[in-house]
Amino acid sequence: MTSWSLIPQLLPSGITIGAIYALVALGFVTIIRASQIINFAQGEFVMLGGVITFFLLKGLNFPYPVAALVAIVIVMMVGFFLYVTVIYPLRKASILILLIATLGASIFLSNTSGLLFGTLPKALPPFSGERPLHIGGISIVPQSLWVLGTSFLLLFFLFFLSHRTLLGKAMEASSTDSLGADLLGISRNLMVFLAFGVSAGIGAIAGILITPIFFTSYNSGTLLGLKGFIAAVLGGWGKNSGAIIGGFVLGIVESLSIAFIPSGYKDGVAFAALLLILYLRPKGILGSPFIDSRRW
Amino acid sequence: MVDSNQKDFRKRDLFYVVPLWFLALIVPDADDLYSYRRKEFKKREIYYLGALFVLPLIWSDPHFHHLMVLAGIYAILALGLSLFLGYAGQISLGHAAFFGIGAYTTAILTTRYAFPTFVAFWASAVTAACAAYLIGKPILKLKGYFLALATLGFGEIFLVIIRESTGLTGGVIGIFGIPWFSIAGFPFDTYLKQYYLTWGVLLGLFLYSKNLVRSKMGRAFLTVAASEDAASTVGINAAKIKIGVFVIGAAFAGFAGSLFACIMSTANPEAFSLNLSILIVMMVILGGMGNLYGPIFGAILLTWLIDILGKYQTWSLPIYGVILILLLIFFPDGIGTRLGMRLIYLISYWKKKKRRDRGKL
Numbered sequence: 249m250t251s252w253s254l255i256p257q258l259l260p261s262g263i264t265i266g267a268i269y270a271l272v273a274l275g276f277v278t279i280i281r282a283s284q285i286i287n288f289a290q291g292e293f294v295m296l297g298g299v300i301t302f303f304l305l306k307g308l309n310f311p312y313p314v315a316a317l318v319a320i321v322i323v324m325m326v327g328f329f330l331y332v333t334v335i336y337p338l339r340k341a342s343i344l345i346l347l348i349a350t351l352g353a354s355i356f357l358s359n360t361s362g363l364l365f366g367t368l369p370k371a372l373p374p375f376s377g378e379r380p381l382h383i384g385g386i387s388i389v390p391q392s393l394w395v396l397g398t399s400f401l402l403l404f405f406l407f408f409l410s411h412r413t414l415l416g417k418a419m420e421a422s423s424t425d426s427l428g429a430d431l432l433g434i435s436r437n438l439m440v441f442l443a444f445g446v447s448a449g450i451g452a453i454a455g456i457l458i459t460p461i462f463f464t465s466y467n468s469g470t471l472l473g474l475k476g477f478i479a480a481v482l483g484g485w486g487k488n489s490g491a492i493i494g495g496f497v498l499g500i501v502e503s504l505s506i507a508f509i510p511s512g513y514k515d516g517v518a519f520a521a522l523l524l525i526l527y528l529r530p531k532g533i534l535g536s537p538f539i540d541s542r543r544w
Numbered sequence: 545m546v547d548s549n550q551k552d553f554r555k556r557d558l559f560y561v562v563p564l565w566f567l568a569l570i571v572p573d574a575d576d577l578y579s580y581r582r583k584e585f586k587k588r589e590i591y592y593l594g595a596l597f598v599l600p601l602i603w604s605d606p607h608f609h610h611l612m613v614l615a616g617i618y619a620i621l622a623l624g625l626s627l628f629l630g631y632a633g634q635i636s637l638g639h640a641a642f643f644g645i646g647a648y649t650t651a652i653l654t655t656r657y658a659f660p661t662f663v664a665f666w667a668s669a670v671t672a673a674c675a676a677y678l679i680g681k682p683i684l685k686l687k688g689y690f691l692a693l694a695t696l697g698f699g700e701i702f703l704v705i706i707r708e709s710t711g712l713t714g715g716v717i718g719i720f721g722i723p724w725f726s727i728a729g730f731p732f733d734t735y736l737k738q739y740y741l742t743w744g745v746l747l748g749l750f751l752y753s754k755n756l757v758r759s760k761m762g763r764a765f766l767t768v769a770a771s772e773d774a775a776s777t778v779g780i781n782a783a784k785i786k787i788g789v790f791v792i793g794a795a796f797a798g799f800a801g802s803l804f805a806c807i808m809s810t811a812n813p814e815a816f817s818l819n820l821s822i823l824i825v826m827m828v829i830l831g832g833m834g835n836l837y838g839p840i841f842g843a844i845l846l847t848w849l850i851d852i853l854g855k856y857q858t859w860s861l862p863i864y865g866v867i868l869i870l871l872l873i874f875f876p877d878g879i880g881t882r883l884g885m886r887l888i889y890l891i892s893y894w895k896k897k898k899r900r901d902r903g904k905l
Contacts, residue, residue: 286689337873343688344635348829349872351822356865363858470818474700477693516704519697526694527682 254507256386259500264392264461266499267399268294271454272476273483273491274406275447280486281410282419282443283426283436288350289330291473292357293448296323297455298464299361302370312375320452326357327448331441339437354470362466369463372456395457399492402450406488409446419443471515478522484532493533593747600739609735613807615847616742617800620749622827622839624796629825630833631757632789633769635688637821638695641702642672642794644816646801651719651811652712661725665802672798673791680790684783699821706813718812725806738807745803746840749796753836756792765789766834830871832878845879 275290300322304315334353338346375394380387410416422429422436429436455464462468475498483494498518505517525532600609625639646668653659653667683694706713713719724731725741732741756762764785767775772782805811827846831838849867853860871879 334869334873338876341872341876344629344692344825345829345872345876347635347637347689347692348822348825349869352865352868352872354865355819355822355868356862359861359865363862474696478697481690481693510708512708513704516701519701519704522697523683523694523701526686526690530686530690 255504258503258507260386260388260392262500262503263496264389264395264499265503266496267395268454268458268472268495269475269479269498270492270495271399271402271450271457272472273480273495274402274488275450275454276477276480277486277488277491278406278447278450279440279443280480281423283423283440285335285346285440286350286477287330287335287444287447288347288473288477289354289357290447290451290476291469291471292354292361293323293327293451293469294455294458294472294476295358295464295466295469296326296361297452298372298459299365299370299455299466300452301456302372302459302464303365305372312373316456319456320449323452323455324445324449327444327451328441330448331444335440335444336437339440354473358466358469365466367466369465369468370459371463372459374460389461391457391460395461398453398457402453403488403492406446406450410488415442475518478518481522482525482532484534487532487534490532490534497533596743600736604736606735609739611847611851612844613735613738613742615844616739616746617804617807618824618827618847619840619843620742620746620800620803621797621824622831622843623746623749623753623836624793624800625824626828626831626833626836626839627753627756627765627796628789628793629828630835630838631762631765631769632786633765634684634786634790635692635825636695636790636793637692637818637825638697638699638702639793639797639824640816640818640820641699642676642797643801643804643820644702644706644811644813645672645675645794646798647805647811647816648706648713648719648801649798650802650805651722654722654806655719661723661802661806662727665725665799665806668802669795669798672801673795676791676794677787680787684786684790696818696821699816699818703813703817706816714812716813718810720810722805722809722811724809725803732806742803742807745799749799750836750840757836761785761788826868826871830875830879835878838878841879 272290272294275293276286279285279287279290297319300319301315304310304318305312308315310318330353334349335346338349341349374389374391376390380389382388408416410420418429418434419439419442421432422434422439426436429439458464476495479494479498480491481494482498483492484490498521501521502514502517505514509517600612621639621643625636628634628636628639649668649671650661650664653664654661659667679698683691683698686694707716709715724733725738726732732738757765764775764780767778767780768782768785775782775785804815808815823846827842828839829842830845831840831842850860850864853864853867856863
């Protein structure tokens with residue numbers, strides 16, 4: 249029964265990685281709420297956030313907060329650029345074409361960052377000290393608390409954006425019925441453009457938060473993006489709260505699985521969870537505003 | 545209502561196709577002789593076949609032969625996927641997994657149990673088809689993005705299993721020393737022989753798919769792609785059609801995987817990643833959906849493109865990504881389709897011009 253005793257120690261790391269998955273999933277959901285597009289390059293924003301901050305901090309000797317802010321702005325620019333060059337020309341194409349185009353963009357972004365910033369894995373220094381906190385026999389890295397705090401702040405930010413501002417309502421309107429939104433004078437293309445910026449910013453923040461704990465290398469983005477997508481499906485497709493819950497559930501399940509099965513199978517667990525949820529309850533834990541009405 | 549032997553698709557049809565498939569290579573179709581279907585066999589097809597046969601003899605560069613062998617294997621994969629993607633309109637991003645299943649079946653059977661490669665070749669297709677049946681039964685009820693994601697998830701799980709079960713598959717290192725493909729003691733040990741082997745198999749599978757898409761089942765694919773509701777209204781069992789075409793596509797991938805394992809003489813997990821799945825889908829898209837020549841041309845084109853890009857070393861993958869996006873933006877419905885439409889327009893323009901000029905005179 250040694251594996252059961254591992255669980256309290258595995259739980260904090262599960263919650264931390266879960267928060268990261270939740271942030272990536274929020275990026276997907278932000279774009280989904282503005283249009284029915286899935287951006288598979290979302291994971292690359294996370295990778296770019298970490299790698300560019302590392303470059304600014306170590307290569308150009310920026311102070312930490314400035315480096316982080318500049319990196320977020322650069323990644324948002326990349327997001328806008330991605331929309332203008334890839335998504336906008338393909339706005340009338342079928343699902344499959346968009347899917348492969350964003351995957352192509354993901355290949356381009358990850359390999360270009362490998363060329364520009366080197367292929368070695370990078371680790372940022374933690375925000376506040378490396379001494380783990382001991383709470384009831386469990387040691388927690390202070391960075392985990394930063395991750396949790398920031399993800400809840402971002403959730404509130406997105407909640408206010410989508411429920412309390414005109415911009416958020418316009419985004420939702422253009423997603424629900426693009427023709428109706430057009431008739432009301434809402435530019436669908438502008439909404440998707442802004443959503444790409446916001447989701448790239450969220451991705452960059454996730455990347456900066458994760459790099460002190462887990463190493464970030466040029467090719468780690470794809471898997472993170474896929475798991476974020478799984479989290480978004482798991483929690484409830486197209487819901488901010490669903491993305492958060494799905495992220496935490498996925499992170500905890502994945503890290504607890506280490507206690508019971510060999511750790512090499514860890515990546516398989518997420519996809520097995522995906523197949524199960526798609527088979528048993530395709531609309532996710534919290535239900536989805538899109539799936540029932542459109543019979544996906 | 546519907547008589548049991550008039551059902552659109554029977555499981556035992558999958559078994560007849562094997563002998564029929566060989567017969568189709570030798571015996572001409574009986575009603576080709578006195579029906580108008582004979583006209584469908586175009587001169588163009590004979591030219592293609594002749595070019596395929598003569599080209600490696602004229603251009604006897606081993607690198608060219610090797611490249612065309614790879615292109616042939618990818619073409620078999622793309623042909624199988626084009627039935628699923630182009631005809632039945634379903635998205636799969638896990639086709640590389642069936643390719644991998646085929647390759648590993650051949651690798652394990654020939655190196656561990658000393659099976660002849662010809663037996664392993666058929667066993668690979670059967671294993672891939674069985675895997676497709678088991679995995680397709682639950683996930684084919686999904687649509688659009690979710691089907692794409694579920695198949696992608698299957699591909700990733702396959703890779704994890706291959707990497708971790710080191711006892712059976714050799715883990716990350718893979719399996720070495722797979723013997724050459726041989727039929728009755730005749731080994732295919734040079735690139736030229738492998739060229740004829742690969743393109744011969746491709747030819748057989750091509751004739752099979754050509755007959756398939758004109759059969760009752762093939763018409764049902766198109767109906768399912770257009771609308772599943774409409775298909776079930778006219779009495780087509782959409783779930784059965786989808787699983788049937790998924791299994792056939794996987795069997796194609798199993799054949800391709802077996803050939804790949806024999807020709808490369810290794811099987812390691814790097815070769816069956818998500819990138820390969822994207823590449824196959826790209827071949828089908830660029831060749832044009834709903835067209836059997838398309839995926840073959842797409843496979844040749846992209847294999848050459850990747851070979852040319854290989855010269856640029858580290859820059860090859862970023863350039864590949866950019867070219868992928870540009871091709872999708874400018875040819876979203878296939879290079880051939882777009883150029884063909886342009887050609888038809890030009891020809892009609894020329895004809896009009898000719899007529900106008902004649903009128904003037």
